Amino acid sequence: MAIRVDPEQNEVRALERVTNWRGKRVIELGCGDGRLTLRLARMGAFVSAIDPDAKLIRTARRRLPKRFARRIRYHVGKAEHLDHANESFELAVLAWSL
């Protein structure tokens, strides 16, 4: 059985207080296996999710449900050198990675 992180979804409730995520373009730095990425997509965000660990990105891609395939893009990369253009996102989330 896997480890269940925050089954009460306190994290989602806190994030919902920040903004309305629907339709927002979000960059998530340090996405790991995509646990939080899926939560962000469920709130309606379009997420570009980055992690330096290729193995974790492979896991995240494997777990990506089809319904979120157009909302989430996983990339292997470092937060210190992003390939994205200036001023591309409304939100940046540092997920347990600072």
Added chain:
Amino acid sequence: MVHALREAHRVLKPNGILIDLRPALVHRRVGIERAGRYRQLGTLREPLDDDRAANRSLAHVLRAGLFKAGWRTQFDCRRVMDSLSDFQTFIDEFITLGTDLPPHDWLIRRVERALETADGKKKIVVKGPLLMNVLRKLDVADEWATRVSRGRL
């Protein structure tokens, strides 16, 4: 860390929001939950140096005028595991992530004993608050105005 924050600033739209979400600067508590009751067995002795460094990095970019502090909140976060091997995986992940975690065999043994002696369905629960910092991107013009208002120019 500061480089990552600078990159986040670069890719954020004007007035964009940066969210820093991570464990709060406290050691996590480990216990067993059975029939809705929690019994603490010990506390993880994970080093908190990275968290302190993260705080310093945030303070640095705030001072540099890249962001302004929004609000900050803290809330409970539980990790729930059904077996000792899940708990062992959880401990191993610290090491995989490069954390200099001291040996926790004593805690693993304690959890094992508690699982053996408790009746009924039980879960291993690791508790620790999460910290969320919300920052707003400042543009160069904003930074200029802020410094003028503070009399720094």
